[in-house]
Amino acid sequence: MAKVExxxxxxxxxxxxxYNLKLARKQSRFRRHFINLLNERLKRYEDDRKELLEEHANKDADGKPIINDNQYDIKDMAALDKDLKELNKEKLVIEGGDNREMIRTIKQVLIKFENEEYEGQESEIYDYLCEQFKVDEEGEDNE
Incomplete structure (x- = not known):
């Protein structure tokens, strides 16, 4: 498995x-690396989202976006929704190389927690991560 999206x-x-998983040593270290990558991407995502809001907002006389009660005054909600959906579907791609050991370790973490019971969003995100890390596929990365 060379990449995760x-x-x-x-x-x-x-x-x-x-963040809520109880991990020690190597697994905890690689979880921190993984979370750092996600947080870097999250910052860029939030910047892109703000840019889209400003782009779709009505502007004042100075060309600045109009904001009322901390909400952008959007001129075309359908166009904004389309752009936001597209942004939400974009993926952070983590490929092998320097990340190979992190990917392998996070996959082992997911396998380690497969007998836990999850509810709601936690269950959904666990299944999603298992899919992305290809937990159910046999291969060189399963130990």
Missing amino acids: IENQKLIPTVNFM
Whole structure:
């Protein structure tokens, strides 16, 4: 398994899920590396989202976006929704190389927790991560 892809809309639930796992030593270290990658992407996602909001907002006389009660005054909600959906579907791609050991370790963490019971969003994000890390596939990375 050389790469993992995480959709922008799954970044926050993934960070929250990973953060709540009880891990030690190497697994904890690689979880921190993984969370750092997700947080870097999350910052870029939030910047892109703000840019889209500003782009779709009505402007004042100075050309600045109009904001009322901390909400952007959007001129075309359908166009904004389309752009936001597209942004949410974009993926952080983590490929092998320097990340190979992290990917392998996070996969082992997911396997380690497969007998836990999860509910709601936690269950959904666990299944999503298992899919992205190809937990059910046999191969060189399963130990």
